[in-house]
Amino acid sequence: MMPIGDLGPEIALVLAAIAGLLLSSFVRQDQQWWAMVTSAVGIAAALALCTMQLGDAPKSSFSGTWALDGVAIWGRLLVLASTALILPLMPGWFATDRRHGECYSLLLLSAVGAMLLAGAADLLEVAIAILLSSITGYVLAAYHRDWSTSVEAGMKYFLIGAFANTLLMIGVVLLYGMTGHTGYGPIREALESGVTASLLFVAGVGLTIVGLTFKMGAAPMHMWMPDVAEGAPAPAAAFLLVVPKIGGAVALARLVALVPSDVIDLRPAVAGLAVVTMTLGNLGALWQGDVRRLLGWSSVSQSGYALMAITVIGRSAEALTGLLMFLTGYAAATIAAFAVVTYLRGRTAIDDYSGLGRAAPWSAAVLILALLSLVGIPPLGGFVGKLTLFMATLDGGYGWLAIVAILNTVVSLFYYLRVIGWIYLDERTSEVSTLDRLSGASMLFGGGVVIAVGLLAQGLLAAFASTMLLGAN
Amino acid sequence: MLTLAILVPMIGAAVLAFGPMGSRQAVRLVAILIGLVPLLLLATVWRSFDLSPSAPSFQAVEDYAWIPSLGIGWRVGVDGIALAVAGMSALVFAASIAWPTEHDDRPNQYYAWMLFLEGVSLAVFLVLDLLLFYVFFDLSLVGMFFLIGRWGHGDAKAAALKFFLYTFVGSLAILLAMIALVLASHGPLTFDMRTLIAQHAFGASPGGWAAGLTLLGFVLGFAIKTPLFPVHTWLPPAHVNAPAPASAILAGVMLKMGTYGLIRIPMSMMPETFARYAPILGILALLSILWGAIVALGQNNLKRRIAYTSINHMGYTVLGIAAAGSFLLASHGARQLALTGAVVEMVAHGLITGALFLMTGVFWQRARTYELSAFGGLAGVAPKLTAMFILAAFASLGLPGLAGFVAEFQIFAGSFAVYPWLVALGLIGILITAALFLTMVQRVFFGDVPEDKRSFTDLKATEYGVLGILLAFVVLIGVYPRWLLVPILTAATAIAGSPLG
Numbered sequence: 002m003m004p005i006g007d008l009g010p011e012i013a014l015v016l017a018a019i020a021g022l023l024l025s026s027f028v029r030q031d032q033q034w035w036a037m038v039t040s041a042v043g044i045a046a047a048l049a050l051c052t053m054q055l056g057d058a059p060k061s062s063f064s065g066t067w068a069l070d071g072v073a074i075w076g077r078l079l080v081l082a083s084t085a086l087i088l089p090l091m092p093g094w095f096a097t098d099r100r101h102g103e104c105y106s107l108l109l110l111s112a113v114g115a116m117l118l119a120g121a122a123d124l125l126e127v128a129i130a131i132l133l134s135s136i137t138g139y140v141l142a143a144y145h146r147d148w149s150t151s152v153e154a155g156m157k158y159f160l161i162g163a164f165a166n167t168l169l170m171i172g173v174v175l176l177y178g179m180t181g182h183t184g185y186g187p188i189r190e191a192l193e194s195g196v197t198a199s200l201l202f203v204a205g206v207g208l209t210i211v212g213l214t215f216k217m218g219a220a221p222m223h224m225w226m227p228d229v230a231e232g233a234p235a236p237a238a239a240f241l242l243v244v245p246k247i248g249g250a251v252a253l254a255r256l257v258a259l260v261p262s263d264v265i266d267l268r269p270a271v272a273g274l275a276v277v278t279m280t281l282g283n284l285g286a287l288w289q290g291d292v293r294r295l296l297g298w299s300s301v302s303q304s305g306y307a308l309m310a311i312t313v314i315g316r317s318a319e320a321l322t323g324l325l326m327f328l329t330g331y332a333a334a335t336i337a338a339f340a341v342v343t344y345l346r347g348r349t350a351i352d353d354y355s356g357l358g359r360a361a362p363w364s365a366a367v368l369i370l371a372l373l374s375l376v377g378i379p380p381l382g383g384f385v386g387k388l389t390l391f392m393a394t395l396d397g398g399y400g401w402l403a404i405v406a407i408l409n410t411v412v413s414l415f416y417y418l419r420v421i422g423w424i425y426l427d428e429r430t431s432e433v434s435t436l437d438r439l440s441g442a443s444m445l446f447g448g449g450v451v452i453a454v455g456l457l458a459q460g461l462l463a464a465f466a467s468t469m470l471l472g473a474n
Numbered sequence: 475m476l477t478l479a480i481l482v483p484m485i486g487a488a489v490l491a492f493g494p495m496g497s498r499q500a501v502r503l504v505a506i507l508i509g510l511v512p513l514l515l516l517a518t519v520w521r522s523f524d525l526s527p528s529a530p531s532f533q534a535v536e537d538y539a540w541i542p543s544l545g546i547g548w549r550v551g552v553d554g555i556a557l558a559v560a561g562m563s564a565l566v567f568a569a570s571i572a573w574p575t576e577h578d579d580r581p582n583q584y585y586a587w588m589l590f591l592e593g594v595s596l597a598v599f600l601v602l603d604l605l606l607f608y609v610f611f612d613l614s615l616v617g618m619f620f621l622i623g624r625w626g627h628g629d630a631k632a633a634a635l636k637f638f639l640y641t642f643v644g645s646l647a648i649l650l651a652m653i654a655l656v657l658a659s660h661g662p663l664t665f666d667m668r669t670l671i672a673q674h675a676f677g678a679s680p681g682g683w684a685a686g687l688t689l690l691g692f693v694l695g696f697a698i699k700t701p702l703f704p705v706h707t708w709l710p711p712a713h714v715n716a717p718a719p720a721s722a723i724l725a726g727v728m729l730k731m732g733t734y735g736l737i738r739i740p741m742s743m744m745p746e747t748f749a750r751y752a753p754i755l756g757i758l759a760l761l762s763i764l765w766g767a768i769v770a771l772g773q774n775n776l777k778r779r780i781a782y783t784s785i786n787h788m789g790y791t792v793l794g795i796a797a798a799g800s801f802l803l804a805s806h807g808a809r810q811l812a813l814t815g816a817v818v819e820m821v822a823h824g825l826i827t828g829a830l831f832l833m834t835g836v837f838w839q840r841a842r843t844y845e846l847s848a849f850g851g852l853a854g855v856a857p858k859l860t861a862m863f864i865l866a867a868f869a870s871l872g873l874p875g876l877a878g879f880v881a882e883f884q885i886f887a888g889s890f891a892v893y894p895w896l897v898a899l900g901l902i903g904i905l906i907t908a909a910l911f912l913t914m915v916q917r918v919f920f921g922d923v924p925e926d927k928r929s930f931t932d933l934k935a936t937e938y939g940v941l942g943i944l945l946a947f948v949v950l951i952g953v954y955p956r957w958l959l960v961p962i963l964t965a966a967t968a969i970a971g972s973p974l975g
Contacts, residue, residue, distance in 0.1 A: 378616060379609035388605075389544075392653050400654075400687070407646040414642050418619070418635055426623045426631055462543040 007054070007062040007069055010047035010077060011113050017043020018109040025102020033102035034092040040105040044085045051078050059471050065186045066123035068255070071468025075325050076119030076251040083243050083332045084112045086447060090236040090343045093437030095144075104144060108240060111137035115248030118216065122471065124173040124183040124209070127252055131169065131216060134245050135162045142233040142241060154232025158225040158241075162215060165222045169212020175205030185259050198265045206260060206267070210274075213256065216249030218242070219304040220278040227285065230297025235347045238293065239339030242300045243332045246307070250328060254311045254321070258470050262315070272312045272402050279305025279409040286416045293349040295416060296338055299375060302413060303331050306406055309390050313397025314470070322465040323386075323393035329461060330386030333454045334374040337447030341368040344436050344444045354420065356429030364433075365424045367448035372417040374451045377410060382454030389462070475519055476534050476550040476600045479512040479564070484593035491586035498581040502571075505585035509571040512596055513564040520557060525960060531968045532602060532668060545656075545664030549602040553968070554961030555817050559734055560599040562821040565947065566726040566828040567592040569940045570719035573832050575625075584625055588719070591617035595727050599734060604652050604665040607735070612645050614728060618720065626715040627838070633715040640708035644698030648735070651691025655743060658684065671742045680746035689747050692740040693755065699732030700788045703762040713781040714844065718835020721777070725784050726828030730820045733791045737813070741799045742969055749801040753893070756796035760896045762789030763903035771910040776844040777834045779914060783870060784827055786903055787878075790885050791819045793900060797889035798970040808891035809970040810963065815884025817962045822869070822877035822951060829866045829944040833859065836937065840930055846914065851923035856932040860919045862941045867911040869948045872904055877951035880959075 005012070020043070021036035028035060051074060059070035088108070095101045114134025121127045139162065143155020177183050179202040180191040196202065215222035230238050257267050282302025289295040310324035317323075341364050345353065358365040374383035387410070394403040435441065454461065486508035490501065519534045535551035552560065571588050575581075594617060597610040615638055623634035656665060658675045676685035698705045713721050741748045766786030773779040794816030798809045836859060837844060853860040869876035882904065890897045923930075933941070951958055 373616065379612055384609075385541075388649075388653075391650060392544075392657070395650070395653050396657055400650075403650055407643075407650060410646060411639060411643050415635070415639055418638060422623060422631055422635065425620065426634075459539075459541045459543060462541060466543055 004062050007067060009050035010081070011116055013046040013050060014043050014109045014113045014116075017046075018106040018113075021102060021109070022106045025100075025106075028102070030099055030101060031096075034096070036102040036105040037088060037092050040109055041085070041088055043109060044081055044088065048078065048081050048085070051081060059469060061122055061186065061471055065184045066121070066126050068120050068122040068185075068471045070471040071465075072251055072254065072321055072325070072470055073120035075465060075468055076247055077116040079247050079325070079328060079332060080112055080115045080119065080244050083247065083336060084108065084240065086336045086340075086443065086450070087236050087240050089443040090239070090340055090440045093440045094234055094236050094343055094347075098144070104141065104237070107137045107141050108237075111141065111240070112244055115244045118245075118248030119251040121252060122185040122255065124176060127209075127213075128166075128170060128173055130248070130252075131166060131212065134216065134248060135166065138162075138241050138245065141237040142229050144234050144237060150232040151234065154228045157228045161222060161225045165212050165215030168208045169215075172205045172208025172210075172212060175201050176209065179205060185255070189259060192261060192264050196264075203265055206256075206265060209256060210253065210267075210270075213249050213253045214274065216245045217253060217304045217307065218246055218249075218301055219308060220274055220281055220301075223278060223281065223301045223304065226301050227294045227297035230300065231291060231293045231349065235293075235339055235343040239336050239343070242297065242339070243335050246300075246304060247328050247332065250307050250311065250324060254314055254324060255470060257311055258314050268312050268316070271308055272399060275305045275308035275312060275402060276405050277305075278302065278308060279406060283409050283412045283416075287412065289416065290351055291349050292351070292354055292420060293342060293347075295420065296335070296342075299413060299416070300335060302409060303375065305409070306387065306390060307331070309394050309399070309402055309406060312402060313393050313399055317393040317397035319389060319393035319396055321468050321470065322462060323389040325465045325468065326389045326458070326461060327386035330374060330382035330384070330454055333382045333447070333450045334371045337367055337444070337451050338371040338375075340440065340444035340447045341371070344440045346434055346436050351423055352430065355423045355427035357423075357433070358425040360429045360433045361435070363445060364435075367444055369421050369424060370448050370451050372421060374455070376414050376417050380455040382451050382458070385455050385458040385462070475515055476552065477536055477548070479515040480550070480593050480597040480600060482511045482593070483508055483589040483596075487586040487590035487593065490582050490589065493582075495582055501581045501585055505589060506568070506572050508589055509568050509592055512592065513561075513568050516557070516561045516564050519552065520561060520961075523552075523554070523557060523961060525964055531965065535602065544605070545662065545666065546605045547603055547666065548606065549666060550600045551602045552600060554963070554965035555734070555737060555969075556599050556965075558817055558821050558958060558962050559730055559824075560596055562824045563596055563599060563727040563730070564592075565944070566722060566824055567595070569828065569832065569944050570722045572936065572940050573719045573722070573835065574934070574936055575717065575719065579625065584621075587617055587621050591621065591723060595723070595731070598731050602667045604656065604667055604670065604739070606665075607667075607739075608645065608649055608652060611648070611731060611735075612642075614731070615641055615645065618724060618728065621720040622712060622716045625717045625720070627717070628715045629711075630715045633711040637708050637712040641698055644695035644705075646695075647691040648695035651688045651695070652739075654684065654688040654691070658688070667738070667743075673743075674746065675744050677744075677746050680744070680750050685744065685747040686751070689740055689744060689751055692735070693751075696732040696735045697758065699735070700729055700792060701732070701785060702758050702789070702792060703765040703785065706762070706766075706785050709785065710778050710781045713831070714775065714777045718832050718838065721831040721834065722828040725781070725831055726824040729784060729788055730824060733788060733795060733816065733820055736792070736795050737816070737969065741795065745799065745801055748799045752796045752800040755799070756793055756889075756893050756896050759789045759792035759796055760900055762786065762792065763900045767903045767906035767910065771906055774846050776837060776846055776914070776918070777831070778844070779846075779910065780827065780830050780834065783907060783910070784823070786907055787819065787823045787827070787870070789903070790882055790900070791816045791823070793889055793893075793896065794819065794885035797885075797892040798966070800892050801970075804892040806970065808888045810888070810966045811884050812888025812892070813966040813970045814959060814962050815881050815886075815888055817966065818877070818951070818955070818958065819881035819885060821958065822881045822948065825944050825948050826866050826869045826878060829862070829941050829948075830870065832937075832941065833863055833866070836933065841927065846917050848924065849918045849927060850921040851919070852927065852930060853919040854923060855928060855930045858933040858938055862933065862938075862945060863919070864915055865945050866948070867915050869945070869952070871908040871911045875949075875952045877948040877955075880952055880955045
């Protein structure tokens, strides 16, 4: 019989999404925020179900297409927690939208896509997960149908996504052709029993990785991030910058661990992607005058750091801990930053942030905390993430990569400090207009999470330390 | 006790930042009272510090788990060196907080940042965990960035940015080196300084590239902070544009983090490697001594001139550290002497330069300029300022009977046994320093008074009192240094006293 319980969290989300959709078809526009409540119930149920899976031994399920190992469970918990933090930002933001209620269902389905990606142990399931997470993501990015910037963001996201997904499908087909399987277990066996690194196999692996970089927001498929950050509805931007990245990073880690280094050594290639990604992201953000685009570019560079952990998977025991810890810190800081943007009604020009420290001290404090955490200033969440990343990278013998990352961190400090300078050191010229109290409260909560992830890192690190990738040796 | 010394100012900072707005005087009074707490706590620790030969090298230790998975904990404790430097820092902080500010802008925020900076800076000297050291080392940059950027003058924002970026490069280099050091140490993963000091990482292969690169990371990071030639260029703009109390802290306290770090981390934790490369550090120190002195002589801006003398003085300190770390070259007596001198120099420079920078605030507040040519003959209109400034200047150029002499004599005497040529050349630096202070004093305080400076007001009672206390310690150390030397010497013996192997 099918182990339905292994998909319990995903099923809870799908049910909640359907409930929200039905609900919003029948209630008036000013009552549609009830869909948030059903979504919250769904997420809570999914969190509970997912937490219950933590006690089980790592196993594969559904004929080996679905991995339930520590990384998958923690990745999915991270997706759920991020979605839960973003949810309360939405009612205030979307209240004026006639189709307010539907956005919650899209959000949940997109989260399901990311969760499937984290647990997928089969190339076809990877492809389906990416499609589910992407198609809902396109709609979320373009949700403001009457605002050209939002539509442009959605369009760019869609075009790059369509291209990346096509490449991914070709890659999957090539891998299937060369090994005869799509499941990771059989592929591993095929590789161990003599499938060699033929040109087509290498091309297949390469194209699949490129397809996954789209979800991670890493080079070469990173171009959508600044546009989505700028144009998508602010809560949706927070979601799209964080959640697919978590799923994509775990999926990429699984893929890299799948290919033994004596068949193809993927590590130098991933390290190269990491360098290109972090550098491009930082250069893009360097002189950026638009705060949301800056956050988008910085998010690209953060993907580069995450790739460092993937580089040393299998070479350092700390790699998975580093990856999960870094993603946690990144998610907390990015969501907190976008919560501030949401609370300030999506303002993005420099002038709207100048002198914020005096006009809206709490918003300013949360944003400064989030930015400092993204730099990796202790003792915030981002610091512990970067620390474990650096430890894993040095431990895995990639000292030069750590040095490149450090140089990039210094560059990133420059543009984060510019924003902090506008906020704290400049004079205020205009009034600050804010959104509803719920988003304000969740903004403050997000700031608290950024601090808590750092100060209470022990709990997370202890939990992550026992994680492993199923089948990796 | 030490935990309180760190936490009380930080809690005070939070209360001031988010608490009720008071009048400027009330806020200042609260800040002064909170700022004095660490000084009193450290004085208590000093009184009960056990100097007997059998006493443990680190005392007043507290140890709580924080992130045991990575071997990180809240560990604090002091040896004689940390105690001396932290005590001096607490004094400079109390003086800087009590110093009347040049501005009335947002007193709550200003004093909150000062107290925050006091907590994190003291923590750098008091913690016994490598990672906590890094945490507070970085946080001190954050505090100073906001103080310079918000309350500085001139192109303060650019100076603050340059300061943060430049020193952040250094702190990240230190972070990488720390991780490399911890990973190279055998046994379970730990950032406990006491364990790492006992382990002597890279002891088996001090010449290997891993050891060399790790040391390079530390030396680069601490050299930027100290600062040593040629990575000193962030210092002059940061000083010139900072408000006077922030300048005093920057020079008096934060530069010491570099030299303290050199002693505490690479010299104690990887002495074999350190000894191998110590001559290079010595040459860098000599270059800083000469470069700082010569460039200072060429400055016509009062604050820039004092800023460059900091590079020169910190050069002496590093020379002493390099000599003390040359474990293979010299007798342990000479090394102990050099290290003791280096630490006394840290204390002396903190007090003297702290006082000098506070006095530059008087010039800016009254005249809105630092140009030497704008002043003259102030001895007639401002005799108290003149007396204080001349006393501090003479202490800085190493006049016997004042603290600077005690320090420099020991450094040169100790280093002479190790690097006679460096010492011989370094003496030129002392000569130039004397020249530059004398010409500065002469141009500012003697000669004709410019018309617009006839109404230059002398030091007010608070200013006079604060400077009086700082300089009283300078005289005390110069005349009767025993109380300071004994605890430092115990720690210096533990670090530099025993031969390797």
